Amino acid sequence: MKVLFIGGTGIISQAISKQLLKQNSELYVLNRGNRNMDLPTNVKTIIADINEEEKVKELIKDLEFDVVADFIAFVPEHLERDYRLFQGKTKQYIFISSASAYQKPLSDYRINEGTPLSNPYWEYSRNKIHCEEYLMKLYREENFPVTIVRPSHTYDEKSIPLGVHGRKGSYQVIDRMLKGKPVIIHGDGTSLWTMTHNSDFAKGFLGLMGNIHAIGESVQITSDETLTWNQIYQCIADCLSVEFKPYYVSSSFLDAVSEYDFNGSLLGDKANSVVFDNSKLKRLVPDFAATKRFDQGVAETIEFVLSHKEFQILDEEFDIWCDRVIEALEQAKTEILKK
Structure with a gap:
């Protein structure tokens, strides 16, 4: 061919x-x-x-x-x-x-x-x-x-797939995990997603x-495997041998307080629960089967990224923004709970 x-x-x-x-x-x-x-x-x-x-x-x-x-x-x-x-x-x-x-x-x-x-x-x-x-x-x-x-x-093996990250890719989230900091997850982490x-x-x-x-x-x-975002991040934390520290924020709030394209990438995509029916693909390609389970694939990706400095791209702007969002919401909780 x-x-x-x-x-x-x-x-x-x-x-x-x-x-x-x-x-x-x-x-x-x-x-x-x-x-x-x-x-x-x-x-x-x-x-x-x-x-x-x-x-x-x-x-x-x-x-x-x-x-x-x-x-x-x-x-x-x-x-x-x-x-x-x-x-x-x-x-x-x-x-x-x-x-x-x-x-x-x-x-x-x-x-x-x-x-x-x-x-x-x-x-x-x-x-x-x-x-x-x-x-x-x-x-x-x-x-x-x-x-x-x-x-x-x-x-692929060069970039760890996540839901919420900055303009420079996902590694800054990994850096937060490695430093024991909370990571922002859209919604409550229970919506369904598929990684292929x-x-x-x-x-x-x-x-x-x-x-x-x-x-x-x-x-x-796509793969036939369906995961919650909590499962996705937990798999990543397990591969890093760190505690999973989620901080849940609504997708609409994330979009409202950021300059990132969360209106498209979250509200128009990842914030929605999706389960893909690949019956048509399997009719056209009878021997198709997605065999790389996410926990296996992401483990390979994390191993590669952690052993290649050129893919460890930090994003200080996004890191500061995450801290500000978390701090603001914590302050709001305190104010609301004041008697």
Whole structure:
């Protein structure tokens, strides 16, 4: 199979690349070349900014593909460009959407591909919805061979997945845990969530590539394991061998008192209880099974992060903000309880 990935160096795409090349496929990656040192050595690189359309058109003029997958398309304009570039040059075009595009607030915590798409909280998700609508119109009217994939919270070995963190990633929360400080958890920690290891996501994605039954379809790829946020943080604390010290704050309050995008990432995503029904994926890819349990996967991630200083990125601004939120709420309790 001859494949082109646009982007190709992210959490999801790197795992797919590694598994794909074990199948003796021919993989091309088109990007600006800034992070290609992390790619397998047998990947063929096309160095270009995908937005430089005429340059890219020239670079791929003699190439055709079985699959083109764009991992860095976020707005319909990106897809309009891809359609101009790859119409007639690929047997399948895969767009990476997002499970955050599903209806918020949810009318049913059980999510499948039939769940309505609507997210008034997060522009990112609304843009993904617009992208899906554009592509399905192309499929219906132009026979463009589209497959839409919806990942949820997917993680790898380099970043510990959490609910509430600052702009510099999740490590500052880990630092708070290691120092015995309380960590902020949205809500009361009992809402349901799903974490998917990128190696499991890759299994499902590979099963959709070159799959004639996936053309014209939207498919979510997640683990079948469902956890509460308390369980997620407890697993992390156990791996760190520290006491779990949660400090519960409502998602709406966190959004109201921060400059972080909690309106989107919490109210429009993680604050909602979700349980994914992957029946459709399993019909299309009968041998799919997510086998990396969260406590196992996050243990590997924590071991990697703690042994690689370059991934231990501190965020003093977020740390101070957490302390201020906790202090303010504790003071409010004291004032309310005064007689």
